[in-house]
Amino acid sequence: xxxKSSQRGAISFVSMLMLxxxxxxxxxxxxxxxxxxxxxxxKQMLREASNMAARLGTDDQIREFILNKSKQIGxxxxxxxxxxxxxxxxxxxAEDVFVNRDDYAKTIxxxxxxxxxLDYPFLKRQKELTFSPSVKESTRPVHW
Numbered sequence: 630x631x632x633k634s635s636q637r638g639a640i641s642f643v644s645m646l647m648l649x650x651x652x653x654x655x656x657x658x659x660x661x662x663x664x665x666x667x668x669x670x671x672k673q674m675l676r677e678a679s680n681m682a683a684r685l686g687t688d689d690q691i692r693e694f695i696l697n698k699s700k701q702i703g704x705x706x707x708x709x710x711x712x713x714x715x716x717x718x719x720x721x722x723a724e725d726v727f728v729n730r731d732d733y734a735k736t737i738x739x740x741x742x743x744x745x746x747l748d749y750p751f752l753k754r755q756k757e758l759t760f761s762p763s764v765k766e767s768t769r770p771v772h773w
Contacts, residue, residue, distance in 0.1 A: 656750065659750065660747055660748075660749060660750065661747065663703075664745045664747060664758055664760075667702060667703035667719070667745065668745075668760045668762055670702045670703065671699070671702060671703075671719065671741060671743075671760070671762050672762040672764065674695065674698050674699065674702060675695070675739045675740070675741065675762060675763065675764040676764050676766070677698070678691050678694050678695050678698070678739050678764075679691075679737050679738075679739045679764045679765075679766035680766060681694065682730075682737045682739075682766065682768050683768050683769075683770055688728040688730065691728050691737075691739065692723060692726045692728055695721065695726050695739070695741065696721055696723065696726065699718070699719040699720075699721045699741075700718040700719070701718065702718070702719045703717075703718070703719045703745075704716060704717050704718065704719075705718065705719060705720045705746075706746055719743060720743075721741055721743060725741055725742050725743060726739075726740075726741050727739070727740040727741070727742075727763075730768065735767055735768050735769045736765055736766065736767055736768060737765070737766055737767075737768050738763060738764070738765045739763065739764050739766075740761060740762065740763035740764075741761065741762060741763075742759070742760070742761040743759070743760055743761075744757050744758065744759045744760075745757070745758045745759075745760060
């Protein structure tokens with residue numbers, strides 16, 4: 630009989646460790662998850678821009694497409710009327726968008742660089758993550 634009670638204690642301790650592990654994973658998932666999901670969306674936008682490179686004439690048009698499309702992705706912090714608010718849209722400047730074509734190899738590399746602020750819940754601390762996703766695609770026309 631005493632053995633069963635000691636086994637219950639071991640199972641309870643393991644359960645508490647697993648519960649604590651899940652809580653820590655949930656905490657960091659809630660903190661880092663949105664930033665990395667936003668980075669995934671930015672990479673998808675870059676793929677879309679690089680696929681359009683054959684249709685869009687100049688690098689400036691591709692840059693403009695990226696700047697406009699980034700306003701529909703994620704959010705950023707901004708001070709409005711003396712109060713800090715989370716505003717929809719990713720803020721990119723023209724100098725944060727890099728478009729490099731190689732006409733000889735018929736490729737294009739599209740890259741952006743941006744910083745995302747993370748707030749640690751319950752700790753009143755902040756951290757900045759810098760992302761610089763890039764995509765390299767062929768600019769050769771597709772022949773069906």
